[in-house]
Amino acid sequence: HATEAPAPEWQLTGRVVSSKGEGLPGVTVALKGTTRGVTTGVDGSFALSVPETAGTLVFSFVGFQTVERPFNGTQSFDITLQDDTKALEEVVVVGYGTQKRSDVTGAIATLDATKLEERPITRVDQALVGQLAGVQVQQNTGLPGRGFNIQVRGNGSITANNQPLYVIDGFPLEGTSPNGNGNFATGSPLDNINPNDIQSIEVLKDAAAAAIYGSRAANGVILVTTKRGKTGKPQISFNTYAGISQQANRLDLLSPEEWVTRSTQIINSAWVRSGTGRTADQTTAQRMAILNRTTIDPALMIDDRWLDPNHEGLAYIDWQDEIFRTGKVQNYQVSASGATNNVNYFLSGNYTNQQGIVIGVDYKRYSGRANVEVKASDKLKFGLNMTPTYSVSRDPGVEGKDNLAQKFITMVPVAEASAGIYSNYGENDRYLWAGSSISPVGELQNRQQRTTTFRSLSSMYGEYELVRHLRARVSVNLDNTDARSKSYIPNSKLVGSGATGTYSGYRKQAFVNENTLTYANVIGDKHDISALAGYSYNFFKTETDKLKSSGGFVNSAVTTLNGATNITGTADNGTSETQNVLISYFGRLQYAYMGKYLLTASVRRDGSSRFGSERRWGVFPAASVGWRISQENFMQNVTPVSDLKLRGSFGMSGNNGIGDYSSVPTLGIYNYSFGGAVASGQAPNKAPNAQLQWEKSRTFDVGLDLGLIKNRVYASLDYYTKTSKDLLLNVPRVSASGYESQLVNIGEVQNRGWEVELKTRNLASGGFEWNTSLNFAHNQNEVKHLGPGDATIEIPSPYGASSTLLMVGQPMYSFYAIKQTGILTQADVDGGAPVIQGETVGDPKYLDANGDGVITDQDRVIIGRPSPKYTWGVTNTFSYKGFDLSVLVQGQNGGQLYSLIGRAIDNSGMGYNQNVLGTQRDRWISPEQPGAGLRGKANINFSPLKSDSWLYSTNYVRVRNITLGYNLGNVISKRVAQGARVYFSMENFFGHDNYTGGYNVDAVNSDTGGGGFSVGTDYGGLPLTKSMTLGLNVTF
Amino acid sequence: CEDLNQAPLSSGSVPTFYKSADDFNQGLNAAYNSLRAWPDRTLTMSETRSDNIYGVSAQGIRTWEPINNFSLGVVANEYPADAWSADYLAIYRANILLDQLEQNGTVLTDATRKGFDAQARFLRAFFYFDLVRYFGKVPLVDKPLEPQEVAKIGRTPVADLYTLIINDLQTAAANLPASYATTDVGRATSGAAKSLLALVYMTRSGSTYGSVQGPGLGTNDYATALTLLNDVINGGQYQLITAAGTSPNAYANVFSYTNENNREVIFDVQYISGGVGLGASYPSILVTNNYFTSIGVGTTFGTGDELRPASNSLLNSYGTGDLRKAVNFQVGYTAGTAVETRAAFKKYINGTLRGTTRTDWPINFIVLRYADVLLLKAECLLRTGDQAGALALVNQIRRRAYGLAITTPSTVADLTSLTLDQLLEERRREFAGEGIRWHDLVRSGRAVDVMNAWVVADDASNRIRKPLTANDVLYPVPQQELAASSYSYEQNPGYN
Secondary structure (H helix, E strand, O other): OOOOOOOOEEEEEEEEEEOOOOEOOOOEEEEOOOOOEEEOOOOOEEEEEEEOOOEEEEEEOOOEOOEEEEEOOOEEEEEEEOEOHHHHHOEEEEOOEEEEHHHOOOOEEEEEHHHHHHOOOOOHHHHOOOOOOOEEEEOOOOOOOOOOEEEEOOOOOOOOOOOOEEEEOOEEEOOOOOOOOOOOOOOOOOOOOOHHHEEEEEEEOOHHHHHHHHHHOOOOEEEEEEOOOOEEEEEEEEEEEEEEEEEOOOOOEOOHHHHHHHHHHHHHHHHHHOOOOOOOOOOHHHHHHHHOOOOOOOOOOOOHHHHOOOOOOEEEOOHHHHHEOOEEEEEEEEEEEEEOOOEEEEEEEEEEEEEOOEOOOEEEEEEEEEEEEEEOOOOEEEEEEEEEEEEEEEOOOOOOOOOHHHHHHHOOOEEEOOOHHHOOOOOOOOOOOOOOOOOHHHHHHHOEEEEEEEEEEEEEEEEEEEEOOEEEEEEEEEEEEEEEEEEEEOOOOOOHHHOEEEEEEEEEEEEEEEEEEEEEEEEOOOEEEEEEEEEEEEEEEEEEEEEEOEEEEOOOOOOOHHHEEEOOOOOOOEEEEEEEEEEEEEEEEEEEEOOOEEEEEEEEEEEEOOOOHHHOEEEEEEEEEEEEHHHOHHHOOOOOEEEEEEEEEEEEEEEOOOOOOOOOOEEEEOOEEEOOEEEOOEEEOOEOOOOOOOEEEEEEEEEEEEEEOOOOEEEEEEEEEEEEEOOEEEEEOOHHHOOOEEEEEOOEEEEEEEEEEEEEEEEEEOOEEEEEEEEEEEEEEEEEEOOHHHOOEEOOOOOOOOOEEEOOOOOOOEEEEEOEEEEOOHHHHHOOOOOOOOOOOOOEEEOOOOOOOOOOHHHOEEEEOOOOOEEEEEEEEEEEOOEEEEEEEEEEEOOEEEOHHHHHHOOOOOOOOOOOEHHHHHOOOEOOEOOOOOOOOOOOOOOOOOEHHHEEEOOEEEEEEEEEEEEHHHOOOOOOOOEEEEEEEEEEEEEEEOOOOOOOOOOOOEEOOOOOOOOEEOOOOOOOEEEEEEEEEEEO | OHHHOOOOOOOOEHHHOOOOHHHHHHHHHHHHHOOOOHHHHHHHHHHOOOOOEOOOOOOOOOOOHHHHHOOHHHHHOHHHHHHHHHHHHHHHHHHHHHHHHHHHHHHOOHHHHHHHHHHHHHHHHHHHHHHHHHHOOEOOOOOOOOHHHHHOOOOEOHHHHHHHHHHHHHHHHHHOOOOOOHHHEOEOOHHHHHHHHHHHHHHHOOOOEOOEOOOOOOOOOHHHHHHHHHHHHHOOOOOOOOOOOOOOOHHHHHOOOOOOOOOOEEEEEOOOOOOOOOOEOHHHHOOOHHHHHHOOOHHHOOOOOOOOOEOHHHHHHOOOOOOHHHHHEEEEEEEOOEEEEEEEEOOOOOOOOOOOOOOOEOOOEEEEEHHHHHHHHHHHHHHOOOHHHHHHHHHHHHHHHOOOOOOOOOOOOOOOOOOHHHHHHHHHHHOOOOOOHHHHHHHHOOHHHHHHHHHHHHOOOOOOOOOOOHHHHOOOOOHHHHHHOOOOOOOOOOOO
């Protein structure tokens, strides 16, 4: 071509602004039908030369409605782009994509997480408490930084995993159930995730929504979407809060004076019984003379100093006052975000520090995030999400059986004045009447137990439009967690020789590669079709290691294991590895006709290395339909109804949450020694089952979405049944087989219930606005089938007879114990009332359920169920001028808790050398002083059985959060900051429950199961934390 | 997909394991491993059940109390449940090995295979005998079977169980060596098999208790037992320890930490300390921390159970000058300000040579010793009318107990005549704390009378169920086994 003179051109200029009048940078200004175009500058202005031909300019920008303007010569334009509200409001994240809210046919609950910045919470799971119908969130521990137990629509699995699948920005991460001790042994997928980085959380509750995740979806799927940059000016945000935290409640224990009274009774009674002619009014000196001894026997003699009104020489101690403290909490977050047509970014850094409410407990987290997406061309984009995080948590071993919480609760409230709160610690001897308990204050202050966790969650993806409407996406994801725990426990005399130490940790890796093809098109303005096909490869590996000291430490100065006397032994020391592979193919079709008739169908085929070779692959189909009645012509005149949709769905999903090698007949190490030398031994350690396969879950769901008065009232109702079968169950086997249990696919559990979500704008006038959001859910759990012959399974307990069982027709893990009906009177005894061998007047009276005339474990009956029947949450928000107030109240009803800490501290059989609950104050003392009729006399002469005395209701109402905020926008110049807000927030400050046997109704810290079942219970858990914080959000 | 075939990374698996002599040996060692918890069980299930211990705790309710006080709640108690399941786990390990020897044993030499087979049979018989003595009828399982198949096997009559036990022990006695090289000391020997077989015959010959189907069938096998015992005695492999060595006296020297594997030991459970998980816990279970404190080792042992003190009747049984009393018990001690007046079993405790924790003692537990063989022979002689022969054997034991030469008659130590009750009482003194007493009472037919008389005399706190009956000779079938069998196992009488 020869060079031609440039054709004469028209100059088109102008400025593009938003509806608020602010200049919009980055808007594409294109000449229609050509590739010619420019983008607007920082203030929204543009200039474009075009050939001298009449044409049309197209102004387009993500999130705004596109505008077209004709021209016929050099011209200047003033363009205002309107928000594309349709696009902004109505998209929800579903598995492998998004869907218009109006087209959703499954049961999906959404939490807008942007408000989380205004609450002093440190975890994403904490944010879910009380927010979504059918999503039960339990805080099993009072320790900061620990994972919560989340159940979607009840528990459908008896022994396998019951936690939902988490998908963070498209990266599926398997959760594992917390163990019976309430801990996530190798972490929770939500560990170290900064809640301030979260944009929204979607919970896929029914199989139609979740089945695209196939063999891992039976417990629901939680999709977490992190923040992205917003188009417009780059935003720099600074969020901070600081405040204090305290224990939310106290236990009513005997005061020192009351303990003295009770102990005196026990000791005198033992003295009187110990021989003829011995009376309670004999002094300690007289008793020593009678026994011809020069030292005090605390079982038979009291401390004379108790009689002194000033108890000279003794310290009276309230251990709860000594253990608990006011902790400080603080949090800082800086983020920068923005978007142009080519790059979208969100960067943040966060530091949070929670000082625990108990001496020696705290949690710190440092986290960063970079979400960057680059649009390389109209067809190609790629992105990278990186989240490096680091946390440090310290816990001296507070919760659970024989740990420090149990010890400070049961510790005698009296000590030698010389020892005080350091009784039986360091140089101090124990108090003669105080059993062997060691000062919990000394322990908390001197134990060093620390876990550091470095976790890095990274995803990289590319997306390419192969042809119009058809996009291919490839993602590579890696989640790597490295956790290290160090523990050094000095002995009570603080000498190195009695100390124990461990150094342990784990590395957990999840590698996921996903490849999808998506087709989306609207044909003829009526047929909205989208289709998805995909393949994914998942590899999970966990490595653990542990080193433990033996024979104490050389001295107490060096607390790392090089200071240990020895590190030997195969039992505690060593490393282990476990891995599994999951390969999946999946597809989905979504179709909407004129936005009225909706259909979604999906199928996934999963293969997992966890199952026997014959049963390795499973197929999980699902379908759902919807009818948007409000779009029908006949509804157009029914103005009060702004939205009405009927939904129905059916689908299958699975649960593969068992160990990696459960189908393999593995060998365990069982060594012996001959002639003083170790002799290695190996033998099978579990009954194999080559037929082992997934648990299958079948969900049926019908729902109704209703919007009234321009959606000022919006309600969503669902009814569902979820039937889980082929449950992985450790069926008890006769021990004569060599195994006490065997893992088989047997059993069936059904969860059925209904859910209501209601959002209302109650008032909006004169600058005052009041909104309410309410969720209410009912779930009924029922065991339908068990092992051979549907035989009831009593879960073995390490503490006497089983108090938990699985029985057809009852909720899972129902409680089972004898029932107390009162206190035995003389008339009862004379009348031959059934008693436990050895019981007399003043001991508890029990129900003789089997009518055989004696009380034994055969008289156990079902007394309760662990899961609540109803869970609910209400959030009210008010705003007036610059002020806003939000109040979240939540609760649950209809469940019970069988508390072993209650049994340990509220048991008449407990001796003088420990403290007991306040309920023992009102025990039976004599026929004239019968007490409250609940607790028998202090000196017992029978072996107590597990009874309903330690069954508590888990009903509670809790004001989880109150936040009062004030917008400083009116005070601070826009030039200084775009927005600024201060707020005051109270977490967990008010509430009520009936759990008197411990601190926290949801506490789980000790496994009392056996035979392959884990039954978590409270054996000394900390109270929840209540906190008061002051916060500031500033956006520049 | 190849990726879906994942083998365990940190453990072996059955199909690929039994390939060499060492593999089979490891399978056998795992069966021996089942012995490790046996002494603890026997001290609870036999010693604590008997009149040797008055274990009423002053504070709190301990899990072993239903054993001691004959509560009917023992049906759900962990100890009988553990005895049942642990014995069967041991039997299963023996069965697995015997099965693998049959299937894949051709890789072994004939001698090796026979040796492994004989040891596995000894262990299988040992644990079946344990089951029979505590529970009477139990299901007979002699090869590895699917758990569902085993559930169909009911409680097998005691006589049939004896057939298996006797067959196994006869094979073992024929094929086991008389002794081992130092590195294998602790494995079953022919002497151990013969001694155990004699005890089995004598137990089978023991009293029946009416309709209770216990271990005694009254079969009168004393002559057969006597032959076996004489074999052991005449074999010259064993002898009574008569030298004090580094211990205060010869009796103490039998249990000395520095005299393990001595010539009085016929079969023992072996332990080593050092925190490798192979130490013994049984020395700790009858005593408290305060006892450890009193001997100056308390601070490193953590919290423990309460004292299970020796009963007054046991303590009073020892005559003046009987050295065994001071070896077996510490009567009264102080730990700081705490004063204990009751007697602690200290027989197996050496504070100086202790392990790293209360479950890491290095001391072996003697299951069968030569003194037992001598007294069992005395019992056979007495049962068959040879009182003088029996008396001579008993007096040997008594003379050692009094620190005298065992062959020299003594006016202090010697008995002049011997009844079965006297022999029983002598065994009680000699084997105190060795888990033998309850079985002796049951075998002799005296269990109900002796226990009831003892309860009247010693139960000061009135905690023991009374009166005891023949039903109490057996433990109940544990609740969890009844449930696992879908209640197809019938319960022993008196526990329904």
